[in-house]
Amino acid sequence: MKTKMRTVIAACFVSFCATSAANNEFNQAYNSFELSTLKKDIKTLSSDKFEGREPSGVGEKLTTDMLIKRFKALGLKPGNGDNYTQAVPMVSITSKPTTSLNIADLDFEFPTNFVATSRKTKKDIALTDSELVFVGYGINAPEYDWNDYQNIDVKGKTVVVLVNDPGFATQNNQLFNGNTMTYYGRWIYKYEEAARQGAAGAIIVHEIKPASYGWNVIESSWTGAQYHLPAKEVNEPAIDVEMWISVDKAKALFAKAGKDFNEMKALALEKDFKAVPLNLTASIKLENEIKSSTSNNVIATIKGSERPDEHVLYMGHWDHLGSYIADGKKVIYNGAHDNATGTAGLMHIAKAYQTLGKAPKRSITFVAVTAEEQGRLGSRYFANHPTIPLKQIVGLINMDSLDITGKKKDVTVVGFGKSELEVYLEQAAKRQIRTLTPEQTPERGYYYRSDHFSLAKKGVPALSAGGGSVWLNAEEKQIGKRVKGDVARCYHQACDEYNEAWGWRGLIAELQLFFETGYLLAESNDWPNWREGTEFKAMRDEMMK
Known part of the structure; x- marks a missing residue:
C-alpha cells in the first residue's frame, strides 16, 4: 500500500x-x-x-x-x-422518572415538556437540591476564544444550556461557522462538556429552529430504552442526569429566577458572557433498568x-x-x-x-x-x-x-x-x-x-x-x-x-x-x-x- x-x-x-x-x-x-x-x-x-x-x-x-x-x-x-x-x-438503560422534575413550584410533565435520562449504570440516580446555573451555550472552545465556563465552578450543580451555537443564533460568520452548526452546537457535546466541568446534571432548552426538529422528536427519541457502549469503550465523561425542557418551561424557569429568558439568551451571544447562578435548585429521581446486550x-x-x-x-x-x-x-x-x-x-x-x-x-x-x-x-x-x-x-x-x-x-x-x-x-x-x-x-x-x-x-x-x-x-x-x-x-x-x-x-x-x-x-x-x-x-x- x-x-x-x-x-x-x-x-x-x-x-x-x-x-x-x-x-x-x-x-x-x-x-x-x-x-x-x-x-x-x-x-x-x-x-x-x-x-x-x-x-x-x-x-x-x-x-x-x-x-x-x-x-x-x-x-x-x-x-x-x-x-x-x-x-x-451494548448497555441498554431505560430511565424512568420516579419523581417529576422539581424546580420551585413549576409543574413539569414527562414527556410532554421535559425528558430525563442517565448514561450511568446505576439502578437509582438522583439530583437533590442541585443548584442551577445558566451557562449560555455551554461551550468551551479555545480555537474560537470562547469559554462559557470561565470563572464559574459548576461541580455538583446542574447547568442550563441553550441548543446550537452562537454562530447560528447571530448568523454572524465571524462567530464559530455562522449559520453552519459546529460540533459545539450538538446536544451530545453539551452533555459531555458539562461532565468535564464536573456538573451533576444538565438541562438543554429545546427550541425548534436551533434544534432543527420539534419536541415530538425529543419525546420519541428520549423515552424508552437508550443504548450505549460499555464504559470501557467510551472516552467521554457522563453526567448523572441528562435533561431537555420545552422553551415555554424554560421561560417560566427563568421568570422564577427573576430573569428574562430572551435577555439571558442575548447576553449568551457575547464572548465575555459570564455564567449566571439562577438561585434555584433542581431535584429528580430516576430508576434505571439496565441490561447488557x-x-x-x-x-x-x-x-x-x-x-x-x-x-x-x-x-x-x-x-x-x-x-x-x-x-x-x-x-x-x-x-x-x-x-x-x-x-x-x-x-x-x-x-x-x-x-x-x-x-x-x-x-x-x-x-x-x-x-x-x-x-x-x-x-x-x-x-x-x-x-x-x-x-x-x-x-x-x-x-x-x-x-x-x-x-x-x-x-x-x-x-x-x-x-x-x-x-x-x-x-x-x-x-x-x-x-x-x-x-x-x-x-x-x-x-x-x-x-x-x-x-x-x-x-x-x-x-x-x-x-x-x-x-x-x-x-x-x-x-x-x-x-x-x-x-x-x-x-x-x-x-x-x-x-x-x-x-x-x-x-x-x-x-x-x-x-x-x-x-x-x-x-x-x-x-x-x-x-x-x-x-x-x-x-x-x-x-x-
Missing part, C-alpha cells in the same frame, strides 16, 4: 471517466439497479415483521440474516476475518483485483427505533426512509459491483452498522475496532435516508468543501448532468449526526451527500411537493412507512451516483485527503505518515 498522501487532481481521472463511460461492462453494472427488487427489499425491511429493527431484538436477527444471505449469494467475502458480523457490546455490524468485502489491502467503504445503518406499547397497542417505528432505503442500497450497490466482469483494483467493503439511532454506537465501535486498518481506508461513502423526493438537477453535499472525495462525486454527477451544491440547512449540523462522523473523527475522509434542491422537471417537482412534507413530519415517527408514491427515479439515480463515485475511487491510485482548514486533516496527515 502506498502510504504517502497524494492530492487528488480531477484531471488525473477525467480520461478514465470517458473510458468508463464507453465501457460496456461498467454501463451494464450502472444500469443494473432493479426498481422492483429494490422496492421489495425496502418494503420487507420496513415491515411490521421486523418490529422497527431494534438492536438486539427480533428485528435485528431478521435484518442481519437478510444482509448476510444476500452478500453471500453475491459472492462477497466475510469482512471480519471469517465472519460477516462484528459483535458490538450484544448487537452486530454486518461487514462484507469484494476483494480488489490489484490492491486488495486498500479499501473503499460504503456504510449505512440498518437499525431504527423499534416499538413500544401505547394504550394497550403496539406502535412500531418501521423506519422505511430512515434507513431501510440505505440498508437496501448497500445490497444493491454490492450487486452492481458483482455485475462487473472484473473486480475494481481496490477492495470494496460494505459495513451495515447497528445502533445509529442510539448515538452511532455501531460505527463508533467499528472506528475503535476497525476490521481494516484506518490508514488502509481510502474513503467512506455513507448512505443514510436516501432521496425519495424526486430526481434532481443538483446533488446536495453535507459538509460541503470538507474533503477531496467531492472531486469523485462531482465526476460521477456529470454522467447525470448534475452539479454539487452545499446543503441548504447547514445550521442543522447533519454532518455530525450520522455514522460517517465516527470515522471522520478518526481522520478517515468521509462523504455524506444526496438529494438536491432543484427538481429535474415539473413531474419530479410534483412528487417532491407530495412527499417532502411527509419526510419532515415522519422523521423518527411511526408514520415513516413504505410508500409506492415515493420518488423512485431519484432514489435509483442516487444509488447509481454512489456506485460510480466509489468505483472511480477504487480504480484510482490517489489518496484523497481532507481540505486545508478542516478539523480532521491533521489526524489524517499523522495517520498516513
